[in-house]
Amino acid sequence: MNYDVIVIGGGIAGLTAGIRCAGAGLSTALVSGGMSALHFSSGCVDVLGAQADGRLIRSPFEALPDFLAKRPSHPYARVGAESLTAALAFFKEEVEKAGLTYCDNGAQNHFHVTALGRTKATYLSPEGVFSDLVKKTFETRKRLSILNFAGFRDFHPALAAVNLRKNSLFAGWRIRTGVLTLPPAAPAGKNPRELRSIDIARIFDTESRIEDVAAQLKARAAEADIVALPAFLGVSARRGAEKRLAELSGKLVYEVPTLPPSILGMRLDDALKSRFAAEGGVFIAGDRVTGGRMEGGRLLSVNTRHGGGAELSARFFVLATGSFFSGGLSSRVDEVSEPVLGLAVDRTLPRSTWYAPRFLDPASHPFLSFGVSTNETLNPADASGREVKNLFCAGAVLSGYNPVREGSGSGVAIATGYFAAGRIMALSRQPLS
Ligand SMILES: Cc1cc2nc3c(=O)[nH]c(=O)nc-3n(C[C@H](O)[C@H](O)[C@H](O)COP(=O)(O)OP(=O)(O)OC[C@H]3O[C@@H](n4cnc5c(N)ncnc54)[C@H](O)[C@@H]3O)c2cc1C
Incomplete structure (x- = not known):
């Protein structure tokens, strides 16, 4: 099979790149x-939430020049602030087309409430978590009720309430706090204690x-003005469910991201995949790329675990296989590899420097910033150090940033996926060199 573009990896980085390439008329798998x-x-979507010393960042774009001055190899330094802005706008437009509204707070970060009742800085949130209405209601009304469905084990309103009461923002x-009873349509034969967030969310996929x-x-x-519920209101039909619930109850319904599986993340995954399909992209699910054929500084084709030896070839490739978490990077006792x-990955030895001494160390762990090193246009080098000109890397597989410490995970993924697609679009208009 031959395509213009093959994207390897179906997370937020790969899907962003895939949607943009397919939308530009390139045949994309x-x-x-x-x-x-x-x-x-x-x-x-976190864009930039904290300085290296842990100080919170209010305005990511204001903080960016100083932040990047000390980090010339950071993925944001590669793509530039302009492309980051364009990428976030592209992301918002695309998910909106799929029925998901994401909101920002102008140029500033806003906070969202976690399942443990902490507040966390972020830049873009689904409208059940942040919107002008949510902001205005939180500024003017101070009566909050945190509710859960009886028996659901992955959310504890009392714990969230204790922590929120200690928070100066509240x-x-x-x-x-309080408890709701599950609607009678709960999956037959299941005790509520066995239900995960996805089981409950599916009940709300119909209204x-x-x-x-x-x-x-x-x-x-x-007596509450705002009702916080674990994010349960459907995976695919959330907008309908939330609106209807707000209309009927007269309350602002605020969605709290839960423990995995994350319904808010799954909605986003759903929305991005549907956009990719709508643009004519070919989604090859449940298969893994196992290797590729390189020649003269170009990647010619890849093969997959279930492809029976068949090659998938393309003019351009995007590697968006994620970090250790998704198998995009792997580690042995003394070595990290792609x-x-x-x-080529950034130098990672000696091993004694990979970890911080404490698991929850505020400075986070150095291994989180390991990854594939690239040039300014996100092209990596092969094992012999030769640049691979038609391959672009995006997302968590990249080196040079620490998504946990900086609060930049999805921001970097979207920005680099968008940038990689932009490079491919520009190069695809040129004859092969
Ligand atoms: C637990 C957790 C919570 C997070 N919370 C937040 C948050 O709240 N806000 C935020 O902004 N960021 C958050 N992040 C970070 C952010 O989610 C990631 O940085 C971002 O999603 C990375 O996207 P990605 O597309 O690069 O990689 P991934 O999402 O890891 O996707 C990689 C994909 O590639 C596939 N893949 C891997 N190898 C192969 C192969 N050989 N062939 C084919 N496919 C392959 C995997 O199956 C996977 O689908 C969180 C990360 C984690 C792990």
Whole structure:
């Protein structure tokens, strides 16, 4: 099979690149080995949340020049602030087309509430987590009710409430907790304690149980202006479910990202995949690229685990296989490597420097910034050090940034996926060299 572009990896970076390439009329195939980090993330897009010393960043774009001055190899330094801005706008437009509204707070970060009742800085959130309405309501109303469905084990309103009461952002708030009963349509034969967030979310993919839940909200949170619920309101039909619930209950319904599987992340995954398909992209699911054929500084083709030896060839490739979490990087006792194409990774020895002494060290762990090193246009080098001109790297497989410490995970993935696609679009207009 021959394509203009083959994207390896179906997380947020690969899908962003794939949507842009397919949307530009390039025949694009995406090979995805399985679930991505989106299924575990909050679904919010962090762009730049903290300085290296842990100080919070309010305005990522204002902070960026100083931040990058000390980090010339950072992926944001490669793509530039202009491309980052364009990438975020592209992302918002694309997911909107798929029915998901993502909102920002102008040029500033906003916070979202975590399942443990902490607040975390982020830049773009789904509208159930942040919007002008959410912001205005949080500024003017101070009565919050945190509710859970009886028996659901992965969310604890009392714990969230204890932590929120200690948070200065919630000083003077009245925070109550309560329990809802699952609508009768809960999967037959299952005890509520066995249900995961995805089981409950599916109940709301049809709107049929909304009336029942709205009536319970009115009764159990009668005095609250804002009702925080674990993010359960459907995977695919959320906008309908949330609107209807707000209309019927008269409350602002605020969605709290839960423990994995993350419904907010799954909605995003769903929306991006549907955009890729709508642009005519070919999604090869459940297969993994196992190697590739290189010649003269170009990647000619790749093969996959289930492809029976057949080669998938293309003019351009994007490697977006993620970090250790998704198998895009692998480690042995004394070595970190890129397992698919054997690309050059940043020097990682000695091993004693890989980790911080404490698991939850505020400075985070150095290994999180290991990855494939690239030139300014995100082209990696092969094992012999030769630049691979038609291959672009995007997302967590890249070296030079620490998504956890900086709070930049999805921002870097979107920006580099978008940038890689832009390079391919420009080069595809030129004859092969
Ligand atoms: C638990 C967790 C929580 C997070 N929370 C947040 C958050 O709240 N906000 C935020 O901004 N960021 C968050 N991040 C970071 C952010 O989610 C990641 O940085 C970002 O999703 C990385 O996207 P990616 O597309 O580069 O990689 P991934 O999402 O890891 O996707 C890589 C994909 O490549 C596939 N793959 C791997 N190898 C192959 C192969 N050989 N062939 C084919 N396919 C392959 C994998 O199956 C996977 O689908 C979180 C990360 C984790 C792990």
